[in-house]
Amino acid sequence: MSDEEAVEEGEENSENIIPSTISRGQNVLHPNRENLLEVIGNLREEGFAVCIDVTAVDYLENPKRDLPTTIKPERFEVVINLLSHTKRERIRLRVQIPEDEPTLPTLFDMYPGSEALEREVHDLFGINFEGHPDMTRILMPEDWEGYPLRKDYDVGEIPVQFKQAPGS
């Protein structure tokens, strides 16, 4: 049984209807990359003044997931969490990002607080945010290769200094 079911009407957003679902009682919108900024702009006008979180999921090993029928599942999904203080509500936006072109417009101009969060997603998933003022690695070393939170990135080991030292 899945309690994630498509809501009939969907959210009205300047003549485009953004598909929405309810996941465990939490509101989720599914914009695409083209209308993302517009949708978020409208939400910000409605009072969603804080961008709490930006993260991503790599659905490589688990392509099945609950999505509205109109949304084509892609490998990556960027998840944006917005919070409205006045309504005391949260809303989550899930954006599908294809593997061959992992880019998304940045939210910096609306929520400058997304700067570090987007850098983290870039660092660990290799998703690029267009127009971001400082698209560099944040947690991993600058010269690191690969994106650790991708599902095809193995949990491996790195050579440890002093491992061959006497007495170890």
Add this chain to the structure above:
Amino acid sequence: MSQETEISHLQATEDETAERVFRRGEDSAILRLSESQVQTYSPDDDRRMVINMGPQHPSTHGVLRLSLEMEGETVLRSKPIIGYLHTGMEKTGEQLSFLQGPTNVTRMDYSSPLFSELAFSLATEKLLDIEIPERATWIRMLMCELNRMSSHLLFQATNGMDIGAVGAMIYGWREREEVLRLFEKITGLRMNHNYIRPGGVAADLPDGWRDDILRVLDNLPDRLNDFDSLFTGQPIWHERLQGVGVINASECLALGVTGPLLRSTGYAWDLRKDIPYLRYEEVEFDVLVGSYGDCFDRFAIRLNEIRESIRIVRQILEKMPEGDYRIQDKKITPPPRVRIDESMEALIHHFKIFTEGFKVPAGEVYTAVESPRGELGCYIVSDGGPKPYRMHIRGPSFTNLQVLPHMLQDCLVADAVAVISTVDPIMGEVDR
């Protein structure tokens, strides 16, 4: 309290602007240069230079590193450089079952470990769609408020030391130890408890818990008054903290800052009050706000939040219900230890739960709690198996750290230490 009067506290004042946090170019407070660019960076003005602070600096709370562009003693632009404690805990979380998950997340924010466990457990329970027993909820609340006290006491200790009042170190540490002793008695460990687990808590409260907690609660207010007489009214303390590292509410909202930092600007947002979880709507407490958004307000809010937590804990002691400390659902809960000695089935059951874990229905969910540093969230995607498909912790310190360059701009480097200290970042949670 009516909804409307509450909301009126949530208005940013009109004359304040968040314009400076939106800047992208050279006029921004953030020194957006990479490691290699810093090496070759030579400003036109030769009085300027880029200086490195940390990661091994006593006042950087672990391994925070700052790149500071200075002109004389004044900080112009800066950038926090993080990742020195990054151990891929979110990746590790994908390899551990839901039962083992709290062991992992508890090591993120090591000074308030119970909050990460709580956020993780609430998310898992939401995916499982289960209700945990009343007593378990109240025990969780009790433990979290005690943890908020110990975390804020640790802040008093480190903050005092950073600013040069070494005495605070001794006092803060002594009081924190009292609370940690309670934790040791209840959970078996001083830190990294793995006490709050999906389905309830690991064990019931031990014999004599009420007296032990009351003893701490009775002693603490006097000791907090000592803090007041030593620091709050002291002129040197005022000189060091007042008007330093000022930020306003609009900037905090734009940067996603939460917790005491946001409240210090006069903006009364506290998840315990505004989006209550556990049973916070059944206890009385005040949300404390500052007026200037400076280092002093942040210090005072944390000190007085300890008093509010004492108030909450006293109410919890009165209202603690009897009953089970974990859910009696055979799919999730291992059998009681005594049953294992007498029943083969119980042994198999125990073995299955601890080796395979329990399956969690597919879906995704986000839960948030108010940790001592702000909103601590947990986003879990489950694919229907016994391990999370993706586990993400939204650490408040990580987002709060972004405020540093804006606070540090035009500060003296000696004040920088005070500013970092009152942001109170816990690097384990920043780097994860």
